[in-house]
Amino acid sequence: MHRTDSHAVAQATHDLGSALWFGGSVMGAVGVNSSGDELPRSIDRIRVANSAWGRFAPIEWLGIGAAVVSGLQLTRVGTRRIALQKGFGEATAAKAVTMVLGIATTAYAGYCGMKIAEIAEQASQEGRLLEVQDAATPTGGTPTELARWQRRLRVAQSLVPVLAGANIAFGAYLSQSFRPVATARGVMRRIQRH
Template structure:
């Protein structure tokens, strides 16, 4: 096995594991972490439990994103000739890179939104106000306006993150399949004989 082949296998494995961690964590956050507080009786505790869980998971999630981005760069280097020779490879690779960067940004913004919700809830609690929420990302009609605004922002980004991470995984699947001999031949012929 050549060094390039070894690099490709290692980079692909790191990329796929990082993407799985990122996507799976985002879906688990929507389905579990943010909703789990609804089982508690007080709104402030509903926010605190989700905030604590996300704070503990954040290093792993951003590690998954870093693995996806860095291994993606390495995969681009290893597959460099395909960018020029194989029709569609560069376009899908560019879309994949854009999705990864946008997803990383959305993840960071979702984390920031969660921290703003937690900070605003704690400030309201210190002022003696009751913080009413259904769960960490879903307000009630009695949720303070500023918290409600940040919850709305977090709800949008919490669904955007797995959509972008999942689309990145789909593009990666297309790129991996393009290494099959028939796909490679079709892509090269498509580049050489357009139309």
């Protein structure tokens, strides 16, 4: 396989993995969390969302893994460009930081969801009153600890699409910098700086 072919495969894999991560996180935060809000029992609202997230999580992590592995391949292919083309190295570093923050935030959101399910199940088993608007939204009657984890989940789930989207945007910027005109400008700026 030619180098350009492997670059195209890595770029496509990266973009598809990132799109899965971004799209799934938006759909989950907007659709899954509130999917059970019409159910009469609060515990069922949490159970429905927890079940849906549990089914999607392996696919989401597969997308993230594909984006990471292919991103490393793209970085390897672009090492000379990082050294020669002004702005390429900085954008690559910013993309890497965004990716790491996005992965950490995704993991934290998953942890928050597990804590919500755990607290809700314990309250249900103990026969305590459990009231939530939906899986991620407390009401005035939501137990304090559960409400705290719901608020954390909402913040994390709001950040994940922002970070996953930034990862896609940086990837698009880096792809465009492979155009001959962009390459020439970046090299000229690097030369003029020295």
